[in-house]
Amino acid sequence: MKTVVEAKDYLESGLKPPHTFAGFVCEQCGEMTVSQYGRTGQNGKKICQDCAGY
DSSP states (O other): OOOOOOHHHHHHHTOOOOOOOOEEEOTTTOOEEEGGGOEEOTTSOEEOHHHHTO
């Protein structure tokens, strides 16, 4: 027997989506950065928090 889970059931459950470790390379310093913590610089480049001044 298969159980079907619908998206609305998940959303209504109050569970948070899993954390992702997807990342990118900072276009200013070259360090690998987790996408969730990245920033977009004034010139439109993807940069890390350190380069953003945080």
